[in-house]
Amino acid sequence: MIEGGEVTASTSYSAPLMDFVTAIQSNLLSPAVLFFVLGVFAAVSKSDLKFPEALYSTLTIYLLTAIGFKGGVAINEAGISTVWLPALAAMTLGAIIPLWAYPCLRKFGRFSIADAGAIAAHYGSVSAVTFIAATNFLKSIDQPYESYASAFLAVMESPAIVIGVMLGKGALGGKFSFSDTGVRHALRDAVLGKGVLLLIGAMIIGSLCGKRGMASVEGLFVTPFQGVLALFLLEMGMVAGRRLGDLKKVGLFLLFFGITAPVLHGSAGVILGHWVGLSIGGATLLGVLAGSASYIAAPAAVRLSLPEANPTYSLTAALAITFPFNITVGIPLFFELAKYLNA
Amino acid sequence: MSLHPMKLVTIVCEAILEDRVVELLREVGTNGHTAFPVHGSGNQGNRNADISEMANVQIQVVVKPAIAETLLNRLQSELFATFAMVAYESDVRVLRPNKF
Numbered sequence: 028m029i030e031g032g033e034v035t036a037s038t039s040y041s042a043p044l045m046d047f048v049t050a051i052q053s054n055l056l057s058p059a060v061l062f063f064v065l066g067v068f069a070a071v072s073k074s075d076l077k078f079p080e081a082l083y084s085t086l087t088i089y090l091l092t093a094i095g096f097k098g099g100v101a102i103n104e105a106g107i108s109t110v111w112l113p114a115l116a117a118m119t120l121g122a123i124i125p126l127w128a129y130p131c132l133r134k135f136g137r138f139s140i141a142d143a144g145a146i147a148a149h150y151g152s153v154s155a156v157t158f159i160a161a162t163n164f165l166k167s168i169d170q171p172y173e174s175y176a177s178a179f180l181a182v183m184e185s186p187a188i189v190i191g192v193m194l195g196k197g198a199l200g201g202k203f204s205f206s207d208t209g210v211r212h213a214l215r216d217a218v219l220g221k222g223v224l225l226l227i228g229a230m231i232i233g234s235l236c237g238k239r240g241m242a243s244v245e246g247l248f249v250t251p252f253q254g255v256l257a258l259f260l261l262e263m264g265m266v267a268g269r270r271l272g273d274l275k276k277v278g279l280f281l282l283f284f285g286i287t288a289p290v291l292h293g294s295a296g297v298i299l300g301h302w303v304g305l306s307i308g309g310a311t312l313l314g315v316l317a318g319s320a321s322y323i324a325a326p327a328a329v330r331l332s333l334p335e336a337n338p339t340y341s342l343t344a345a346l347a348i349t350f351p352f353n354i355t356v357g358i359p360l361f362f363e364l365a366k367y368l369n370a
Numbered sequence: 371m372s373l374h375p376m377k378l379v380t381i382v383c384e385a386i387l388e389d390r391v392v393e394l395l396r397e398v399g400t401n402g403h404t405a406f407p408v409h410g411s412g413n414q415g416n417r418n419a420d421i422s423e424m425a426n427v428q429i430q431v432v433v434k435p436a437i438a439e440t441l442l443n444r445l446q447s448e449l450f451a452t453f454a455m456v457a458y459e460s461d462v463r464v465l466r467p468n469k470f
Contacts, residue, residue: 080407080425212389327386334452 050359066264093248095226098177099233121183124151144195145336151187152321161315172308285348293318314361320345373463377438383455385425403431
């Protein structure tokens with residue numbers, strides 16, 4: 028069963044466009060996405076609803092730990108020999124994205140060297156929440172996927188940040204140096220920041236414990252997961268909604284880039300995933316990762332190492348344009364593309 | 371009870387800068403500091419502190435006048451140009467001056 032859930036299933040021989048519409052529908056009608064919309068509404072209507080920052084951090088820690096642990100258990104099941112090739116492909120893709128995004132932002136977007144490097148770093152790096160929303164979508168339509176895909180998430184987070192920063196710094200007259208205080212702090216953040224540390228740490232623990240370990244923590248890491256995700260997306264809706272006002276400041280080009288970059292990168296991810304032998308679900312996830320833009324690891328690392336860049340550009344594009352696009356349209360789009368390639 | 375004149379340096383900046391500022395404090399020879407999360411607005415816009423990446427921090431340190439001057443000079447030359455921050459000193463009087 029491919030389609031399903033609460034949405035009336037279209038028959039499997041219908042046109043791809045119909046499938047896409049159905050997929051969008053079933054994605055939009057998930058609690059996670061609807062709560063995201065509620066969050067945007069709360070922010071736009073200036074409601075007094077506000078999550079304490081500590082809760083935001085707690086939910087992030089929960090989601091990253093749970094996804095990392097589950098991924099680790101899956102690696103234990105699948106064996107590292109199955110995982111390394113797609114993981115390497117994922118990492119390479121993440122590193123290549125800023126290399127082409129940078130000249131494109133410089134030439135067509137006329138961004139400063141630092142701004143182009145910063146935006147390129149954000150788009151090469153990945154958004155964990157978009158990835159989690161995508162696994163949620165695949166589950167809701169009963170589409171199997173490689174659970175070890177969270178390993179891709181872990182390896183795609185840092186390389187692009189380092190490359191984007193090097194582009195932004197290096198092009199500024201060869202000023203890039205690993206001994207620069209800002210760069211040093213940023214590299215530590217990119218490689219050992221909370222996101223990567225938790226993900227990789229939980230993944231190692233999961234792969235050591237395997238299925239038996241999973242049984243003991245399932246009650247916390249699996250059962251409440253969907254509810255926690257819905258709550259987190261409510262908050263993300265507010266965070267994104269508060270930045271909608273900044274859309275006016277970033278200009279038309281970035282609006283355009285914020286939509287086309289995920290489509291291009293995501294399609295490249297799906298094609299690459301298909302090519303290295305991932306299933307439809309796995310290729311969808313690699314597409315979602317490639318198409319997503321970081322707004323947790325990248326902003327902090329880039330702010331410290333490329334302080335000349337204006338964070339309004341990269342953060343607004345990643346958070347207020349690309350993130351909402353991906354969790355509504357992008358995920359079902361990459362899924363349909365993966366299905367089409369596999370047909 | 372005898373009170374001794376010292377300077378209180380207050381720095382309000384982006385929370386991601388905290389490590390760097392504290393490193394700088396150590397370099398100019400301070401012995402400690404106090405930091406707390408704050409929010410507000412400035413000429414670089416609202417800092418609504420809804421996610422930790424957009425949070426602000428206020429760092430305070432009591433130092434000898436000469437150190438205060440070095441500290442403020444270094445903040446100005448190294449960080450003011452590119453980060454959202456303010457820093458100022460004020461006169462305070464402390465017990466146990468050798469603590470600072």
